[in-house]
Amino acid sequence: MKRFLSAVDKTIEVISATITIGMIVLVTLQIIMRYVFKSPLIWSEELARFDLVLLTFFGSSLAMSQNEHIYVSIVVDKLKGNCKNHNVQFHGIFNILRCIVCINEYTPDIASM
Numbered sequence: 001m002k003r004f005l006s007a008v009d010k011t012i013e014v015i016s017a018t019i020t021i022g023m024i025v026l027v028t029l030q031i032i033m034r035y036v037f038k039s040p041l042i043w044s045e046e047l048a049r050f051d052l053v054l055l056t057f058f059g060s061s062l063a064m065s066q067n068e069h070i071y072v073s074i075v076v077d078k079l080k081g082n083c084k085n086h087n088v089q090f091h092g093i094f095n096i097l098r099c100i101v102c103i104n105e106y107t108p109d110i111a112s113m
Contacts, residue, residue, distance in 0.1 A: 005065065008065075009065055012061060013062065015058060016055060016059060016062070019051050019054055022051060023051045023052065026044050026048050026051070027044070027048055030044040030045065030048070064095075071091075076088075
């Protein structure tokens, strides 16, 4: 299982790097087209925005899988032993439930656009 998750993480890292390079090229092309040729690309800003959203989600999943997601640890650092482990498990389950609620809540709004 660890090999599979490691492969998934590596794949997400490669996809994220590709999206980042694509965004750099796209924004540079947009700047050149707008200020040098006076003919901006219509679609480039939307694609860059979509790429940024994708990059946010991929980066967030990588941070969660490597336990490097940002959090306030004042209370967690004071816990000991099993309490600390149970707290981490509780927050993992809570985040999964929160994601499910967000998907169920906002999917109809996106579909109606």
